[in-house]
Amino acid sequence: MAISDEPQLLQNxxxxxxxxxxxxxxNGLFDLSxxxxxxxxxxxxxKDSSSSDDSVSGDQNIDGNPDQNRVNxxxxxxxxxxxxxxxxxxxKESPLSSDNIFRQLQSHAGLFNLCxxxxxxxxSRLIIENIMKYGWLIKTGFWFSSKSLRDWPxxxxxxxxxxxxxxxxxxxxxxxxxCIYEPIAILLxxxxxxxxxxxxxxxxxxxxSAFVSGVTLMLLSCIVWLKLVSYAHTNxxxxxxxxxxxxxxxxPSTLNMDYxxxxxxxxxxxxxVAPTLCxxxxxxxxxxxxxxxxxxxxxxxxxxxxxMGFIIEQYINPIVQNSQHPFExxxxxxxxxxxxxxxxxxxxxxxxFYCFFHLxxxxxxxxxxxxxxxxxxxxxNARTLEEYWRMWNMPxxxxxxxxxxxxxxxxxxxxxxxxxxxxxxSALFHELCIAVPCHxxxxxxxxxxxxxxxxxxxxxxxxxxxxxxxxxxxxxxxxFCILGQPMCVLLYYHDLMNRKSKLDQS
Numbered sequence: 001m002a003i004s005d006e007p008q009l010l011q012n013x014x015x016x017x018x019x020x021x022x023x024x025x026x027n028g029l030f031d032l033s034x035x036x037x038x039x040x041x042x043x044x045x046x047k048d049s050s051s052s053d054d055s056v057s058g059d060q061n062i063d064g065n066p067d068q069n070r071v072n073x074x075x076x077x078x079x080x081x082x083x084x085x086x087x088x089x090x091x092k093e094s095p096l097s098s099d100n101i102f103r104q105l106q107s108h109a110g111l112f113n114l115c116x117x118x119x120x121x122x123x124s125r126l127i128i129e130n131i132m133k134y135g136w137l138i139k140t141g142f143w144f145s146s147k148s149l150r151d152w153p154x155x156x157x158x159x160x161x162x163x164x165x166x167x168x169x170x171x172x173x174x175x176x177x178x179c180i181y182e183p184i185a186i187l188l189x190x191x192x193x194x195x196x197x198x199x200x201x202x203x204x205x206x207x208x209s210a211f212v213s214g215v216t217l218m219l220l221s222c223i224v225w226l227k228l229v230s231y232a233h234t235n236x237x238x239x240x241x242x243x244x245x246x247x248x249x250x251x252p253s254t255l256n257m258d259y260x261x262x263x264x265x266x267x268x269x270x271x272x273v274a275p276t277l278c279x280x281x282x283x284x285x286x287x288x289x290x291x292x293x294x295x296x297x298x299x300x301x302x303x304x305x306x307x308m309g310f311i312i313e314q315y316i317n318p319i320v321q322n323s324q325h326p327f328e329x330x331x332x333x334x335x336x337x338x339x340x341x342x343x344x345x346x347x348x349x350x351x352x353f354y355c356f357f358h359l360x361x362x363x364x365x366x367x368x369x370x371x372x373x374x375x376x377x378x379x380x381n382a383r384t385l386e387e388y389w390r391m392w393n394m395p396x397x398x399x400x401x402x403x404x405x406x407x408x409x410x411x412x413x414x415x416x417x418x419x420x421x422x423x424x425x426s427a428l429f430h431e432l433c434i435a436v437p438c439h440x441x442x443x444x445x446x447x448x449x450x451x452x453x454x455x456x457x458x459x460x461x462x463x464x465x466x467x468x469x470x471x472x473x474x475x476x477x478x479x480f481c482i483l484g485q486p487m488c489v490l491l492y493y494h495d496l497m498n499r500k501s502k503l504d505q506s
Contacts, residue, residue: 164193176235182239192228193228196228218437223277278395278402301359308351341486385452386456404418428446440495
């Protein structure tokens with residue numbers, strides 16, 4: 001290019017620089033409010049520059065000057081992100097700052113993957129070290145042995161639990177046809193539900209069965225009891241609403257009747273096998289069954305069940321066998337045993353939660369095309385124990401709210417007393433599921449659940465005092481991992497061993 005053309009090049013460059021603010025707006029370049037999601041990227045600047053180039057080249061082509069067309073072929077990168085362009089446009093926090101780390105928009109997927117890799121590496125080393133030091137501690141009869149045949153009375157009791165829903169259906173059918181009075185129907189349901197929970201207790205106490213078999217039967221009987229209560233309570237409410245409509249005491253538009261009152265054996269059968277504790281005549285259903293998905297979840301269930309059994313046999317059993325009673329002997333030694341037991345116990349509990357609440361309930365829901373699969377919420381983010389109890393077991397929580405908490409409020413019971421009643425019922429069933437199979441009634445599980453009430457008040461106080469923090473969440477994990485379950489495991493184990501030693505001596 002001739003020397004005489006240099007002023008023209010500088011002129012075109014000045015035109016580009018002058019026109020650039022018109023593409024992004026001068027105010028938008030310096031106004032902090034205009035950059036909502038962050039700074040403009042280089043590509044956006046290139047687009048702005050190229051658009052400016054196009055506009056300039058269009059203006060120059062109108063003049064039809066070939067020298068100016070050559071100037072317009074200058075790459076846009078020469079005018080992109082120049083030193084005069086602001087590099088800092090808004091107030092920002094560092095990604096790991098306390099104000100930014102717990103925001104939902106902040107992603108920690110990479111750190112989560114790092115924790116998984118470190119966790120797998122560290123625990124793999126510990127597993128290898130444990131096997132090299134103590135050998136293979138899993139016995140051949142861990143899953144099944146000849147002693148398991150002694151539990152056949154419990155198995156027969158488990159099969160006979162199906163009689164109680166059938167009897168409850170007959171009672172509801174008679175009440176629907178008005179063959180029996182309402183008080184008689186209520187009395188019959190009380191007898192049915194009481195028998196459904198007392199009958200398995202008597203069978204377990206009369207038989208010298210294995211602990212796992214007893215716990216399984218107690219869990220099934222508790223589930224049947226909760227389902228029978230929901231079935232009777234829901235039909236009672238539907239019957240009351242239907243009678244109000246017949247008598248003209250209430251208009252149908254003022255009542256929340258999502259389905260008509262109808263006693264159907266098909267709906268009861270579906271409810272008894274469905275992964276829910278709250279009865280309703282109809283449920284949301286999925287259109288089809290994903291067979292491949294079910295197979296994958298079933299494989300995961302087998303793997304994690306094996307991992308759970310491995311941790312119990314290889315780690316937990318040796319720890320509790322080499323420990324003393326927490327309330328007897330050296331206090332420091334008891335604290336050391338509890339801390340040593342806390343980590344494998346936490347792993348087992350997390351595996352149990354994942355196997356039952358995620359894998360098994362989702363498998364059952366998929367096979368039955370059950371639509372509502374909110375079996376749990378993000379309880380691991382709970383900032384108070386109250387949030388944890390509301391989120392970790394949604395089937396039980398919905399049952400408590402529907403059939404216990406709000407009926408207490410409608411009866412005029414204060415809110416605090418209603419919450420205490422809910423904890424008492426939960427504590428009673430926890431005690432039954434553990435104490436009855438162990439044949440020990442020391443109320444350790446009952447006391448552990450009742451002790452949650454003051455802890456709820458403490459965590460609520462911490463959350464209110466340290467707002468927008470995770471102090472309550474840390475306190476929850478500390479009480480959950482160290483003060484709670486490991487202590488109960490040691491207490492029940494040593495009481496069970498003391499009971500066995502007394503029986504052997506006698």
